[in-house]
Amino acid sequence: MWFIPSSYVNAEFVYCTCQPGIEAALKAEVAARIPAWKFAFSRPGFVTFKLPKLASPASFDPLRLTFARAIGLSLGRVEAEEPTPGPLAESLWSHESAQALAAAGPLALHVWSRDHAIPGEDGVEPGPTPESLAAVVALRDAAPEGALVDHAAGDGGAKLALDVALVEPKQWWIGAHALRSRTDRWPGGVPKLELPGDAVSRxxxxxxxxxxxxxxxxxxxxxxxxxxxxxxxxxxxxxxxxxxxxxxxxxxxxxxxxxxxxxxxxxxxxxxxxxxxxxxxxxxxxxxxxxxxxxxxxxxxxxxxxxxxxxxxxxxxxxxxxxxxxxxxxxxxxxxxxxxxxxxxxxxxxxxxxxxxxxxxxxxxxxRRVSRRKSPRRPAGQGGGTD
Missing domain, CATH: 3.40.50.150 (Vaccinia Virus protein VP39)
Incomplete structure (x- = not known):
């Protein structure tokens, strides 16, 4: 496989993950704070916008938004006739954007299912699902050699994450984002937490x-x-x-x-x-x-x-x-x-x-307790969001 720098992987769309039901607030926030982004697609918990110009994962550094859990470049999607992770994983690694990112690896792998309910309903909390865990296994099994950081190392020294959003059972969306802050290392913007057995409430x-x-x-x-x-x-x-x-x-x-x-x-x-x-x-x-x-x-x-x-x-x-x-x-x-x-x-x-x-x-x-590379100061009045 030819080496292709990740900076050559360009996208014209951006995705945002969010809480189901908050999409209208997210779209209003984007319209007010980043008006150059134009709404493109929406499902509960997953919204995309068209960018005014092409962007690469390594250089894309958007404003942090109150109602977006995670933000990254949207690079396409793959579909299958059945919701079986193996064929979907193989299709994903055959996608030209995934191949280009893999050639510039190793990448962190972020996989998540979009939420279908407000957190806490029926005892369901955000985080890994049986479907997303099965997708991780299939993606690692099908990955080209050297494409992904070793699972035991977490995100390791990776600078980019390959994002795989399970938007529908038979439809996976492909994305990528740079790993600049602590929340950038949370798949889908969800940290790994467990409620202790003696906790009195969520x-x-x-x-x-x-x-x-x-x-x-x-x-x-x-x-x-x-x-x-x-x-x-x-x-x-x-x-x-x-x-x-x-x-x-x-x-x-x-x-x-x-x-x-x-x-x-x-x-x-x-x-x-x-x-x-x-x-x-x-x-x-x-x-x-x-x-x-x-x-x-x-x-x-x-x-x-x-x-x-x-x-x-x-x-x-x-x-x-x-x-x-x-x-x-x-x-x-x-x-x-x-x-x-x-x-x-x-x-x-x-x-x-x-x-x-x-x-x-x-x-x-x-x-703040932070660990980040120095980046340009945000213009006044653009507070909010997260680092």
Missing amino acids: AYLKLQEGLRWSGLPCRKGDYWIEFGCAPGGASQALMDAGMHVVGVDPAEVDPVVTTNPLFEHLRARSNEIGVDEVTDASWIAADINVAPQYTLDSVERLVTHDTMHVRGLLLTLKLLGMNLARPEVVAETIERVRSWGFADVRTRQLAHNRREYCLAAVRTRGQ
């Missing part, structure tokens, strides 16, 4: 993913305030990481959580607690089933008080109506949090979020 997963995505530099022994802590799943995740939690919620918290010496329960609403009760807190988390305005009001009351020294925030903001997902509304929320003295504010609908999204904020960008 909020444990949301908190874990929020910490991994945000890179908040919290550490063992730090103090958190959590608004809306009941029944205690997120507090449990923080305590499992060795952190202290003051949980604020008028509802009952599970005894598994309340008996942990790292936990203190203030049985009150978030706007009822005294500042003097939480002055040791360095971090604030919130997941309250109310309009975002109420959550932000409760947080602002603390972070702007002169006795508080809050380093960062991890807030779940509910989409009680889809008007709250409009790009101008999300932008206003980001600017409000910045006005409190948090220069680095980002938003992302996490894979384990339901009808909500996550906002992370720190005082300066330098606080």
Whole structure:
């Protein structure tokens, strides 16, 4: 096979993965923030746009979007008469784009099935499925020698990922993206997480993913305030990481959580607690089933008080109506949090979020735990999304 640099693999389309049902918000966000992208194709959880000019996987570095889990170049698709992974894998490796990428390998392999339901419905969580796991095996078995990074090495030293989205049982879409950040290494934008057997709620997963995505530099022994802590799943995740939690919620918290010496329960609403009760807190988390305005009001009351020294925030903001997902509304929320003295504010609908999204904020960008190559600074006003 002739060596073909990955920079010679050009595409005129980009794909975005997302939560099923949020496609309209994603399309509106693209129209507002990247108007040169033109909508092309959509299925629940998978949307494509046409680019204004050809792009290569190695150089393509798009803005991060609140409602896109993963973004990459779309290079085509393969189909079969039956949903059997073997023939589909062979067809994929026969595709000219896959062959060109393979020649420039080794590549990381990212395979996922698009979600068909909101996370948490019927006990289903995002992540690997029997179909995607079978596809991984078939793709590795059929791969040209040297095309893929060894499975045991994970993404290893790969700079590019070959993306395979199982959009339909008999239809796989081919894509590619550069591996620049931690979320770029999550297939389909979904981190590998497991809910512990003793977890009292799936909020444990949301908190874990929020910490991994945000890179908040919290550490063992730090103090958190959590608004809306009941029944205690997120507090449990923080305590499992060795952190202290003051949980604020008028509802009952599970005894598994309340008996942990790292936990203190203030049985009150978030706007009822005294500042003097939480002055040791360095971090604030919130997941309250109310309009975002109420959550932000409760947080602002603390972070702007002169006795508080809050380093960062991890807030779940509910989409009680889809008007709250409009790009101008999300932008206003980001600017409000910045006005409190948090220069680095980002938003992302996490894979384990339901009808909500996550906002992370720190005082300066330098606080983040990141490992990235230096890249050009984004123009002002393009905050949001993730690194």
